[in-house]
Amino acid sequence: MTENFWKDKYPVGIPADINADEYPNIQAVLQQSCQRFADKPAFSNLGKTLTYGELYELSGHFAAWLQQHTDLQPGDRIAVQLPNVLQYPVVVFGAMRAGLIVVNTNPLYTAREMEHQFNDSGAKALVCLANMAHLAEVVLPKTGVKHVIVTEVGDMLPPLKRLLVNSVVKYVKKMVPAYSLPQAIKLNDALAKGRGKSVNEASPAANDVAVLQYTGGTTGVAKGAMLTHRNLIANMLQCKALMGATLNEGSEILIAPLPLYHIYAFTVHCMMMMLTGNHNVLITNPRDLPAMIKDLGNFKFTAFVGLNTLFVALCNNEAFRRLDFSGLKLTLSGGMALQLAAAERWKEVTGCAICEGYGMTETSPVVTVNPIQNIQVGTIGIPVPSTSCKVIDEEGNDLPFGERGELCAKGPQVMKGYWQRQEATDEVLSADGWLQTGDIAVIQPDGFIRIVDRKKDMILVSGFNVYPNELEDVLATLPGVLQCAAIGVPDERTGEAIKVFVVVKPGASLTKEQVMQHMHDNLTGYKRPKQVEFRDSLPMTNVGKILRRELRDEELKKVAMA
Structure with a gap:
């Protein structure tokens, strides 16, 4: 299968290639867009809107503070642990x-997860929400983080509303546990100190790292995928090329319920929408459906970016079904497999078909998308421009159309490698740029691709990758555990749910509640098991490796017989 195969697979008007070197770095994209669309709304949240001009001004204040009030140097890492707020x-x-x-960090991480990521990345600074500052207090003495910036949910709002929102969050909802970080500075104070100061605009090279995005990759050890300026710019241009005919510049309103710290939402909302000067409505807590739907009612939105579980939850909500969808012309799905029933229900409720895509953290993230002009439900679409895909067998040989094999991708959006982990990089990234995804796929003769299985043991919960190794490492530290295994089992709401199997040491006793509490204390929400099963033994290979696949097959048989 040649790389030229994909050239004639694109609908009319969509280029087969993009120029990944159109911009030298992300700063150039930001500067151009913020000047060109200065008066256009960029981001809205909690009733407040920032224009592109205001975004540039405020980001300049923060840059100036970093340069003139800290000893941070270009290339140093800064962990950003924030939800979808301005x-x-x-x-x-x-x-x-x-x-x-930038080291994107999940605000829901436990202290253990934060400590690993901060130390692995070598982060020297942290920006976090006050809600998580009590964990930072515990973690930071064990890390190299020297500069801490704390912000509260309402800090970008006008003074009275800021006071109201922050007081409700802190005193009524009691969502800000007490903390002591005497070295910390409030974000608004940092912005005030940077106001009026000049910025020495950084000009990184295209292949310099812009973002460290942590992922388990194909194993359970969390690694930082090095995404360069060129990687992110390429994927921005690739997404724009496929969707540009649908979205107009400076006039679209996109709903952003997926977290910006996740590379999918980051690329769509912070990169592609910035380039096109469009308006992103940030949803801070998509689990609060009534609040989210109330927010949606304030905008005649034209695009929606979500995933399977959210589509289902919204379509089952009567208030959502009453919204005005007359402007909605694009719905994007990624992060987890789109179920046919969810796609049909969304179109029935909103009148808009869902374009499903596929990607990985390691690919910035988009590899394939269903073109809006030609959606094939049940497939992940065709490769975005300047991208090639192939499937290979266990020996690495290319396979023909229609045959199952491991999906590989090649393009300018493929990561530079894993941060300080050359061996892990070499396992998945070939010398000539092919990335092995770990997913089993079939390439149809028309170029559309179907994912049919997963080579790796990864579990996919509501679009988030969960790695059994990490869960088992945590569970093994619980006194009384002799052996353990974690697998994904089918779940209507989240795609997959986590089930753990435990063999208890002779003479010891453990309860399900003790297991659940231990996992709760050490893992963020989506990594926690929903089911616990105690067994006398677990299936193993001759050399003592636990066979997760056998456990999965047993669970699937139970589902089939139910």
């Missing part, structure tokens, strides 16, 4: 303008 784009783009590398 502070996120201000901080991220400000950090980039100062030449720092």
